[in-house]
Amino acid sequence: MNKTLTTLCLALSLGTLVACPIYPPATVVVTYHANGATGGTVPAPQSVTTGGIIIVGNTGNLVRSGYAFTGWNTAADGSGTAYAAGDDYNGGSLDLYAVWIVSLASIDLSVGSLSPQFDGVITTYTVALDETISAITVTAITAASDATIYYSLAQPMTLAMGSNPLTITVTAANGDSQAYAINILRGACFVTEWQIDNPGDSITLPLIDISNYVDVPYACTVNWGDGASSTITAFDDPNRMHTYAAAGSYRVSISGSCDGWSFEAVPASRLAITKVLARGKAPVFEGLVFLNFSGCSKLTELAGGGIPVCTNILFMNESMNRIFEDCSSLTSLPADLFRYNTAVTDFSSAFWGCASLISLPVDLFRYNTAVTDFSGVFSGCTSLASLPADLFRYNTAVNDFYRTFDNCTSLASLSLKSSVAYR
Template sequence: MGSLIQNAIWGRQKTKPFVSTWKTDNISTGSSTATQVKLPLLSSGTYNFVVDWGDSSTSSITIWNQAAVTHTYSVAGTYTITIKGVCTGWQFNNTGDRLKFLSVSQWGSFKLGINLSNYFYGCNNLNLSGVTDILDLTEVLTLRNMFRGCTALTTVGRINEWNMSSINDLFGMFNGATAFNQPLNSFLTPSVTTIAFMFAGTAFNQDIGGWNTYNITDTQSMFSGATAFNNGGSASIGSWTTSAVTNMSSMFSQATNFNQPIGSWTTSAVTNMSSMFQSATAFNQPIGSWNVSKVQNLSQTFKGCSAFNQNINTWDTSLVTNMFGTFNDCWLFNQPLNLWNTTNVTNMAQMFYVAKVFNQNVGNFNMSKVTLIDSMFQSAVAFNNGGSPDINNWNINTTITGTFSMYQMFMSCALFNQNIGAWNVSKVTNTSNMFQLATNFNNGGSSDINNWNTSSVTNMSGMLQSTKFNQPLNLWNTSNVTSFYLMFSSASVFNQNIGAWNVSKAVNFSSMFLQSSAFNNGGSSDINNWQLSTIGTINMESMFYSAASFNQPINSWNTSVVTNMHYMFYNTAVFNQNIGSWNISNVTGLLNFMGNKTPVTFSTVNLDAIYNGWSSRPVKTPITTVFGTAKYTAASSAGRAILTGAPNNWMITDGGI
């Protein structure tokens, strides 16, 4: 027995020790106390070592969870811990004493473990610059997330001498190691298949163009957030063999300095390029020769790629289903896309959002499967379909089931003014803000838009706000619309008869004609025929605010469920109608109802009618309202007194008698 113990001790002594430093009072959630260190051993590990804790005490460890794995010091401080013997299996995984682990000077016989990952994940204070020997990677298959979140890590001593022959997975190896920037020119081996997230969020900027990438299948987010990366200023990365790669999503996302020629990469196996160059603000390399015939996802591929302006018209996009935000915030992009095959695309929402100079003819796009088109051209301020009317040919909604939205589709498209009256919008439910701030839009001067089948639309809020639109809309079916909020606000020339509209489900008319300076319902009194809802509540706040031309009778409106009439006729220069018959029994808000009215702009007859009519029915109390300086006569004094007296206690401002 004595000889066995001697041999065991001799075996431990004969191997080089694993030497590291720890600071006990770097405590965190889940760590040991400020005077302790707990080794991150695993149930799957193999252990037979003696640990010198650096305070003249030692422990013999053979089981991962024995009590001696946690050591208590008499005084908090920084200690050198030396492990002699077999120590296979080590994982912080962003827990435990990760912040206490400061450095390694010698790996010795230490081994990471088989089929593990996250070895030093979360060791924010780890410094490996002083390592003097080579880490034994025998039987190790993966270095996944090995140094993830090691924010103090700048270099790893002798890392380029590691034997990587068995490694197949480098996923996230330095992910979030924000200071890491070490030459790794001889690091990669042919057995590696994934380098996804490897340098994400690091300071890495070294030439790795010589890597053998023949078997790499996944480069997702490899340099995402690596703002310094530009391959060390070398174009050699363009020679990478990428024929096996299937996923390049977010590969250079937020790699704001990257701009190397990669146009010769083989991309024939890639299926996902979503966000590949998102916010890669310096990138502008020719990649038009790429084979993207298997790509299904181009969502946000060039989003925020503010320098990019290369011709990619010959890309085979026949399998692409997602083009969400593809050129979102591509400020300089203005290349033809007329050859793109969009037969299978279902999502084009935000595709050209804030593509400031884009103005190409996309009239040949096949839109038959598109169900998401919100904000497609929002703030594409130069877009007018290249001056071509072809966009009217879009075969919208021909094969899809269900409904979809055109929310903010052309919002702030300052130059857009094409005829799109032939579009099939029968399944569209939301046209809110569709042309808002598209200041030149008048449907190309055509009245065809009146033929739109709007029977499914429920929301028209802000649809034509601040446009020069003035086409007839009397044929529109608005029977399902619930909101007209801001619909014609600041539509400076609109003056069409919309009296035939069915507004029976509408609950929000707020600011509908606010500052719509020309609107007078086309000179027709038909608007008086509107049949308002009699259930729920209706909002008419600021409905005709500064509608300088409006003066049509609306006395027949049933306002019995209206609750808000704040500023409804404020600054309406010519409105002078009798609305004394209105039922305002549920109105709680009448602030500045007719502010700025004068005896010239609102007659005593009509103010008398208001006081006499409204006082004859129940009203909410108390109410504050304004009729400017408009005057009433003795004929309505009694009615006014009913409103201002108890129990109603209204506060009314007017011009008196």
């Protein structure tokens, strides 16, 4: 770095006037690389001498035959640190390489539609079908003529009631591959996955008595994932319990009317549930109620698509208190988890003790403008290292942030845009 003589200073101790060299501010440059692109242009380098740099997206419309652009990475092979458009960068000079995944041009269905709508960079989809549909053909089209496609199940697929998972793997001529997962739901189903450790182990669905709140009887069919099924007509129906002959992972799907779900009712079963793969649609499954997944310490995955709104019971719409308390194996949350729960006022302790949660989507609470209470919502989330600045941007009615981030020991600072004082 060159020294520049910019001012004079008085060295009083020597009684002499001397020239003081001043180092100019360092220039930070972010340089973008096409990394195999076959068309388009890379964004121009960005440089600053003070402040941060906002990472740009694919502004030059880079393309690569047979691939889809998914962001930037500090390593050409994608093994470094990932950056997305809008990220705020405050480090030294940086080289960023375009990240490409092998892409399909389309996924076509003989019946139904993909959710979300097909996009080459989206690799997980759901298809919801009426229970009267017993088969479907899924056709994938490659984005490159020399790519190959593998289906995990033969086409057309014969559908069981509930969840029917299909994996489509596309492989480029150079050997790069990408898997697309499609969960085909026959009937509007609530789908969960459970881990059975030993032959003869049982699970009990955490159904609760809702007769004091709504006059809607239980009337649902459960597919237990091992070929067996049961019909349930009451919260205490013996059919809500099932014993498995072999250890393994089982997908349990519920179709019909099932309006109450709380693991306080069956604490022993809370340690067996590992994933929520689909939530169905109200009023098929409306019951995500007070304490519903509290203590499910082996729960690792929550489906996107949003929690259905409970149309029958108002207070269940207004409170998400402790909904995922002590779900200590969750590492991430879908951005649209609370998309439809616009009447909720209470998120207190919702993720209390989720010690493996490492990041939060910026739009997690975007649609929950009626919230007044975020007390303890992330208390004990000891793996959270950073927060989106706009996490609470739309929650202007909140009057309680008490212990919101209590014992979040990996957070070095709070950088949140809000006029509310955090404690």
